Amino acid sequence: MDFDFSDDQVSLRDAVARWVDKGFSFERRHGIAKAGGRTREVYGELAELGLTALTVPDSHGGMGFGPVEAMVVMEELGRGLVNAPLAQGALMAPALLxxxxxxLKDAWWPQIADASALVVLAHQERAARYRLDRVATRAVAQGGGYTITGVKSIVPAGDEADAFVVPANLGGADDDDSGIGLFLVERSAPGVTLRGYPTQDGARAAELTLANASAQLITTDGLAVLQAAVDIGIAALCAEAVGVMDRLLAITVDYMNTRKQFGATLASFQALRHRIADVKMQVELARSMSYYATLRLADPEPRRRQAIAQAKVQIGQSARFVGQQCIQLHGGIGVTDEYIASHYFKRLTMIEMQFGDTLHHLGEVSDRMQETAGALV
Structure with missing residues (x-):
């Protein structure tokens, strides 16, 4: 099987890498994080590269690229530790709409493409854990439209967004997956309240409270669309994690080649070289599963969801191993806020938790293997 990227994909990757090298230094990122994590200006710079138009159809001002191009971009942004909400605003939002x-598409797709509007998914609820089919937020038909009441937690870049895609229950029980609709709620709508806060990885999130907020219906078949969009988000996270791990490994190797102990560099000790070899193996395992997740996004729902869960399990395991080993090889400096490695470690920790942690997705993999696991029948 040929895993080489096309010329266009290589050019796209190189363009993102050049921007990261010239326009998004660690010092800039650290300053943004210390100032609260607002990245709308950075998001605008990504728009100038055309990245916010990546998956928007060309009929609506986009580039019409697919999952592989998105993977290439997210991996490079991971290497640069770019904390702008590109996956949420440019990859997931077009799919949700x-x-x-x-x-609705005519109104919002062009704004997403040129970054004049940031639209993010607001789906997490306190009682739902990581389940997408449990929705307590309620939608009520009113006056030819809908109003929504509920609370959504940890909305990425929530207090910087212009609109939200909100799953809401159309009348069934909280765990009735047949009654879930998707709605577009504008930030300026009456009844919308936001409480923003910084996250530990230098980005931002918000609590979104909706009190009879006006909403536009996207679809009444919300769960299937939500699952597909979240799978796109997970595949993007997997690619980003590979970039983060790649860069953290390079930082650690460079540190080991310069830091001396007992009159010799750390890289000269065989036991530490073996640990770096184990780290490299985990990075490559993660890379292969990132490719796997991306290539399965076009598959039918059962196969796609299983592949995404399998990839998220490997990414979570690799992220934990790589992060812990690299920080330990650095020693105390590795956890200081002024040193770059600690920020990569924090991002890996957040990635492991987003859209379901490793244990959650291990359960998803197990559930989907029941028909083939165990003794032959």
Missing amino acids: ATGPAE
């Missing part, structure tokens, strides 16, 4: 009415 794709099944909506034409007037």
Whole structure:
């Protein structure tokens, strides 16, 4: 099987890498994080590269690229530790709106493409854990439209977003997956309240409270669309994690080649070289599963969801191993806020928890293997 990237994909990767090297130094990122993590300006710079238009159809001002191009971009952004919400705003949001009415797409896809609007998914609820099919937020038909009441937690870049895609229950029980709809709620709508806060990885999130907030219906078949969009987000996270791990490994190797102990560099000790070899193996395992997740995004739902869960398990395991080993090889300096490695470690920790932690996705993999696991029947 040929895993080489096309010329266009290589050019795209190189363009992102050049921007990271010239425009997003660690000092800039650290300053943004210390100032609260607002990255709308950075998001605008990504728009100038065309990245916010990456998956928007060309009929609506986008580039019409697919999952592989998104993976290439996210891996490079991971290497640079770019904390702008590109995956949420440019990859997931277009997919969430794709099944909506034409007037909704005509209004929002061009704004997503040129970054004049940031649209993010607001789906997490306190009682739902990582389940997408448990929704307590309620939608009520009213006056030819809908109003929504509920609370969504840890909305990425929530207090910087212009609109939210909100899953809401259309009348069934909280765990009735047949009654979930998707709605677009504008930030300026009456009844919308936001409480923003910085996250430990230098980005931002918000609590979104909706009190009879006006909303536009995207689709009444919300769960299937939500699952597909979250899978896109997980595949993007996997690619980002590979970039983060790649760079953290390089930082650690460079440190070991310069730091001396007992009159010799750390890289000269065989036991430490073996540990770096183990780290490299975990990075490559993660890379292969990132490719696997991306290539399975076009598969039918059961196969796609299983592949995504398998990839997230490997990414979570690799991220934990790589992060812990690299920080330990640094010693005390590795956890200081002024040193770059600690920020890569924090991002890996956040990636492991987003869209379901390793244990959650291990359960997902197990559930989908029940028909083939155990003794032959």
